[in-house]
Amino acid sequence: MKFFIDTANINQIAEAKDLGILDGVTTNPSLMAKEGISGEKEILAHYKKIADLVDGDVSAEVIATDFKTMVEEGLRLADIAENIVVKIPMTKDGIKAISFFAEEGINTNCTLVFSAGQAILAAKAGATYLSPFVGRVDDINWDGIALIKEIVKIYSIQGYMTEILAASIRTPLHIVQAAKAGADVVTCPLNSILGLFNHPLTDIGLAKFLEDHQKLNK
């Protein structure tokens, strides 16, 4: 399973990259706004900064909601760097745009996915990645990981090539569950990735090793 970080924050991306486990980055308009990035020139420059920082794919989301403008915007995003993936919402115009980009050989990430039916549409359109939102499904007391499992099963039966990118990850447990469910990629906030390190027995064990060493090597 590939690890992507879900942020537009350069420092957090760099911290995850330094661990040597980072395979890519996903952003969305809310994450870009959180960094105070506004205006087309500044937005494109920030995506370039992220794309230059990492080797893996970087998802940059269109703002347009109509096909024609989605295509125009997506082409500008794809021009930024080889590793830019055009992120497009699960709508009729979005699926039409994904189909267009698939024909053009431009990678896409179909986002705001909440059902197996939507997942089938995205695969049929030729999306490179599919982003089912695990956390937001959990937020309404449904089962986000069950959605990942359902999509994994359908994609396997049908031989769809779209990569399942578990998104809206909120906890380290979500990462483990997404791996068990067979997700191809998980995109997480930095704190969920760092949370994977935490176990009290590791801390206790390391302290004991050092204590025993110190006793003989004062």
Ligand code: G3P
């Ligand atoms: O970027 C898409 C997704 O990861 C958003 O997550 O936590 O805002 O539901 P969240």
